[in-house]
Amino acid sequence: QQKVQQSPESLIVPEGGMASLNCTSSDRNVDYFWWYRQHSGKSPKMLMSIFSNGEKEEGRFTVHLNKASLHTSLHIRDSQPSDSALYLCAASWGSGGYKVVFGSGTRLLVSP
Amino acid sequence: EAAVTQSPRSKVAVTGGKVTLSCHQTNNHDYMYWYRQDTGHGLRLIHYSYVADSTEKGDIPDGYKASRPSQENFSLILELASLSQTAVYFCASSESGGGYAEQFFGPGTRLTVL
Numbered sequence: 001q002q003k004v005q006q007s008p009e010s011l012i013v014p015e016g017g018m019a020s021l022n023c024t025s026s027d028r029n030v031d032y033f034w035w036y037r038q039h040s041g042k043s044p045k046m047l048m049s050i051f052s053n054g055e056k057e058e059g060r061f062t063v064h065l066n067k068a069s070l071h072t073s074l075h076i077r078d079s080q081p082s083d084s085a086l087y088l089c090a091a092s093w094g095s096g097g098y099k100v101v102f103g104s105g106t107r108l109l110v111s112p
Numbered sequence: 113e114a115a116v117t118q119s120p121r122s123k124v125a126v127t128g129g130k131v132t133l134s135c136h137q138t139n140n141h142d143y144m145y146w147y148r149q150d151t152g153h154g155l156r157l158i159h160y161s162y163v164a165d166s167t168e169k170g171d172i173p174d175g176y177k178a179s180r181p182s183q184e185n186f187s188l189i190l191e192l193a194s195l196s197q198t199a200v201y202f203c204a205s206s207e208s209g210g211g212y213a214e215q216f217f218g219p220g221t222r223l224t225v226l
Binding site for chain 1: 153154171214215217218219
């Protein structure tokens with residue numbers, strides 16, 4: 001069964017600092033990686049997605065993908081207290097119709 | 113933005129009782145999903161559907177049934193609720209399947225089984 005591993009489980013960064021989150025798939029056939037953010041007591045909302053090798057930047061958020069190592073990372077620069085949340089990584093596969101598998105998440109706390 | 117609503121938002125059920133969780137979307141999306149979220153497990157897929165009157169099993173379907181009577185509505189049914197089914201349940205929809213489309217989540221239902 002496909003698995004998605006995230007690290008670290010939790011992370012504390014100072015306000016204004018850089019947060020780096022990691023995610024690895026166990027299946028070489030993965031097509032897409034997704035990053036969802038879930039604030040406490042809320043539902044997950046898609047933050048960024050990436051499907052080709054390289055880097056994608058949107059504002060303070062940057063996602064890297066290395067398909068050879070099945071690894072993606074999310075970097076948040078100039079972290080704000082409002083960035084404190086559970087960050088879920090998901091991987092998806094084209095074949096099989098629906099398949100999206102979520103990792104257990106990284107809980108980020110940005111301390112003022 | 114896509115709109116997915118769930119009802120009830122919270123529920124307390126007794127062991128062995130029947131529980132029905134409802135989901136409604138106004139996005140005109142074909143795909144709908146039911147996930148459960150437990151601490152330390154992220155989101156796990158229970159059932160999904162890509163067309164009305166048809167449902168498919170996800171990764172953890174045991175103890176759950178699903179019903180998709182229309183494109184807009186998708187229900188999750190626990191025929192005999194058990195303590196282990198205490199969790200937060202999320203419904204989601206997406207424009208297409210194959211993992212290529214963003215999923216839009218409802219607000220969640222917190223289910224406590226006593």
